Amino acid sequence: MSAVHREALRGLYTITPDDMLLPRLSAMVSMALRGGCRLIQYRNKVAPAPLQRAQAADLLRLCRAVGALLIVNDDLHLALEIGADGVHLGDDDGDLVAARKALGRERLLGVSCYSSLDRVETAARVGADYVGIGSVYASATKPQAVRASLDLLGEVRRRFGLPVAAIGGITLDNAPEAIAAGADMVAVIGDLFDAMDISARAEAFQGLFNHGMPVSP
Ligand SMILES: Cc1ncc(COP(=O)(O)OP(=O)(O)O)c(N)n1
Ligand SMILES: Cc1ncsc1CCOP(=O)(O)O
Ligand SMILES: [Mg+2]
Numbered sequence: 001m002s003a004v005h006r007e008a009l010r011g012l013y014t015i016t017p018d019d020m021l022l023p024r025l026s027a028m029v030s031m032a033l034r035g036g037c038r039l040i041q042y043r044n045k046v047a048p049a050p051l052q053r054a055q056a057a058d059l060l061r062l063c064r065a066v067g068a069l070l071i072v073n074d075d076l077h078l079a080l081e082i083g084a085d086g087v088h089l090g091d092d093d094g095d096l097v098a099a100r101k102a103l104g105r106e107r108l109l110g111v112s113c114y115s116s117l118d119r120v121e122t123a124a125r126v127g128a129d130y131v132g133i134g135s136v137y138a139s140a141t142k143p144q145a146v147r148a149s150l151d152l153l154g155e156v157r158r159r160f161g162l163p164v165a166a167i168g169g170i171t172l173d174n175a176p177e178a179i180a181a182g183a184d185m186v187a188v189i190g191d192l193f194d195a196m197d198i199s200a201r202a203e204a205f206q207g208l209f210n211h212g213m214p215v216s217p
Contacts, residue, residue, distance in 0.1 A: 001129055005085070005108055008069045009130050009163040012037045012205035013187040015073070016059070017141075018046040026058050028193055033066050035202025039185065041088055041110075043073035057082045071110060076102060086110060088132065091119075096126040110165070115148035117156070124160045131156060132187060135168025136178055141189045142168065154182030172204055179208055 014032040019025040029040060040063055042056045056072055060082055063070040071086045072079035076099050079087040086108025089099055100109055111123035112132045123131050133153055135145035145168055156164050166183035171191040178186055186205060195201035 001108070002106065004067075005069065005129070006163075008039045009108075010184045011039065011186075011209045012192075012202055013039045013041065013165050013167075013185040014192060014202065015041040015043050015167075015187050015189045017189050017193050018044055019055075020047060020051065022051065022055050022058060025055055026062060028198060029059055030062055031198035032192060032202040033062060033068055035199040035204075036206040037202045038066075038068040039071070040068060041071045041073050041187070042084075043088075043189075053078060053082065056084065060084055069108070071108060079103075079107070086129070088112070096122065096128070100127045113156070114146050115152060117152075117159075120156050120160055120162070124162060128162065130163040130165055130185070131160075132165045132167050133183075134166055134187075136166045137169025137171075137174055139168040139190070150178065150181040153178060157182040157184070172201065172208075175205060175208055 014037045016025060040059060042059050044052055056078055060070045069085040071088050072084045073088045074093045076087045076094055087099060088110035090112035096111060103109055108129040110130050110132060111128040113119040113123055120131055133148050133156060135147050139145055153164050153166055163184040164182060165185040165187045166178040167187035170178060170186045170188045175186045192201050
């Protein structure tokens with residue numbers, strides 16, 4: 001993994017909300033980038049494939065302009081097709097070994113591990129670049145998600161040395177607790193994109209990593 005990639009695996013990890021409008025989604029992600037976020041995941045569970053492709057390509061353009069990384073959720077082929085910086089795969093999203101091979105060493109592979117140390121072990125064995133742990137808190141975006149304990153964040157970090165993204169119900173209020181427990185990244189949808197000022201909220205999340213305290217409310 002390059003130094004640039006390693007550096008990006010700390011801080012706010014912006015995950016996109018389901019949105020059927022390309023300009024609106026791009027405008028929202030631009031605000032997160034303006035707030036200093038340098039890691040974006042394109043996740044859209046409702047858009048048809050052609051719109052997904054167009055949205056992901058536009059987000060990649062925005063990320064490239066500021067030196068941020070774009071990870072595509074679920075879809076290795078889309079990630080490779082647009083030349084994204086990596087893919088994030090869960091339990092049902094395809095073979096991890098094949099994905100690692102197709103991505104090469106330069107592009108990132110993120111793996112959802114839920115609350116399972118066995119899955120973290122598998123992710124480490126196949127050469128994942130980071131793991132997602134959660135849902136750490138109750139998530140309005142994905143209420144049915146399995147829950148993971150805060151303690152697991154630190155345990156995964158200590159035992160496997162892989163960057164850990166805490167996900168699920170993360171807010172500006174509870175993120176310090178997740179970071180103190182061992183999260184290298186906080187992966188956020190709702191509390192970022194529901195904010196009145198998305199840039200300010202992104203900056204506040206980033207500030208938790210830079211100074212240990214939010215920059216602004
Ligand atoms: C950083 C991060 N961690 C976990 C997930 C969840 O992935 P998955 O379990 O495949 O669920 P969906 O996101 O596809 O609904 C994630 N996307 N990102
Ligand atoms: C994709 C995913 N996986 C577990 S919770 C979740 C959704 C996270 O969204 P939010 O930050 O709004 O809880
Ligand atoms: Mg998935």
